[in-house]
Amino acid sequence: LGLENRIVYTAVEVITGECKLDQALVKDKRQPRLALLPAAQTRTKEAVNPDQMKNLVGELSKSYDYVLIDSPAGIEMGFRNAIAGAQEALIVTTPEIAAVRDADRVIGMLETHSVKRMHLIVNRIRPKMVQANEMMSVQDVQEILAIPLIGIVPDDERIIVSSNRGEPLSLATELSLPGNAYHNIARRLAGEKVEFLDLEVPPDGFFTRLRRLFQN
Numbered sequence: 001l002g003l004e005n006r007i008v009y010t011a012v013e014v015i016t017g018e019c020k021l022d023q024a025l026v027k028d029k030r031q032p033r034l035a036l037l038p039a040a041q042t043r044t045k046e047a048v049n050p051d052q053m054k055n056l057v058g059e060l061s062k063s064y065d066y067v068l069i070d071s072p073a074g075i076e077m078g079f080r081n082a083i084a085g086a087q088e089a090l091i092v093t094t095p096e097i098a099a100v101r102d103a104d105r106v107i108g109m110l111e112t113h114s115v116k117r118m119h120l121i122v123n124r125i126r127p128k129m130v131q132a133n134e135m136m137s138v139q140d141v142q143e144i145l146a147i148p149l150i151g152i153v154p155d156d157e158r159i160i161v162s163s164n165r166g167e168p169l170s171l172a173t174e175l176s177l178p179g180n181a182y183h184n185i186a187r188r189l190a191g192e193k194v195e196f197l198d199l200e201v202p203p204d205g206f207f208t209r210l211r212r213l214f215q216n
Contacts, residue, residue: 001028001034001036001166001168002165002166002167002168003026003028003036003166004038004166006026007026007036007038008023008024009023009024010024010037010038010039010040010041011024011037011038011039011040011048011056012039012040012047012048013040014037014056015048015052015053015056021037021056021059021060024037024038025037026038030171031171033064035064037060046077048081049081050080050081050084051084053081053082053084053085054084054085055085056085057069057084057085057086058085066189067085069082069083069085069086070082071083075105075106075109079106079109080113083109083110083113083115086110086115087115087117088115088117088118088119089110089115089117089118089119090118090119090120090121090150091103091106091107091118091119091120091121091145091147092121092123093120093121093122093123093141093145094122094123094124095122095124095125095130095135095136095137095138095140095141096135096136097136100136100141100144100145103145104144104145107145107147118147118148119147119148119149119150119151120141120142120145120147120148120149120150120151121150121151121152121153121185122138122141122142122149122151122152122153123153124153124154124155125138125152125153125154125155125199126154126155127154127199138152149196150185150188150189151181151182151184151185151188152181152196152197152199153178153181153182153185154177154178154181154197154199156176156177156178158176158178159178168182169182170182170183170186177197180197181197184196184197
């Protein structure tokens with residue numbers, strides 16, 4: 001989001017009473033209704049317990065329509081804290097066997113913690129590799145995890161560039177394919193019915209090769 005340089009307080013300071021919630025929230029100047037509550041990088045995950053996290057999410061819910069909690073990797077204390085106040089979950093995975101296995105474990109953990117409403121986002125999909133049977137397809141991932149699909153994000157080097165610059169693709173003036181995918185996910189979360197992006201690789205015919213020749 002590009003808000004990292006403006007961080008003064010974190011969620012831990014809010015929970016321990018060292019600052020007020022409003023003091024820790026970093027407001028986005030581009031989107032007035034968007035704010036970041038950073039996690040502490042210098043303290044252990046045990047500095048916060050699930051009950052405290054649940055109360056914090058409850059306070060945030062009084063001021064914001066949506067509270068998105070970015071869960072750390074793994075299923076240890078950080079994960080348990082992240083899901084403590086969750087009403088639903090977005091399972092984000094790449095189409096790789098190891099990642100899908102991890103996602104399956106997370107789904108099992110969420111079910112035991114009574115988080116029943118889950119949706120799937122398949123990230124960094126490469127249509128050419130799928131077509132060549134070198135990568136799992138979105139359908140493959142969905143069949144294994146057996147939860148509803150809410151988003152498909154194509155792999156794109158612009159995602160790395162925008163992340164490094166702190167400039168979200170979803171806010172770019174010229175909308176890209178992944179930026180469009182992010183927009184569509186947000187619209188589906190808001191209840192809209194939006195068609196999924198067509199990521200089929202176009203046939204490599206004569207005119208496609210001719211156009212590529214002129215582009216080079």
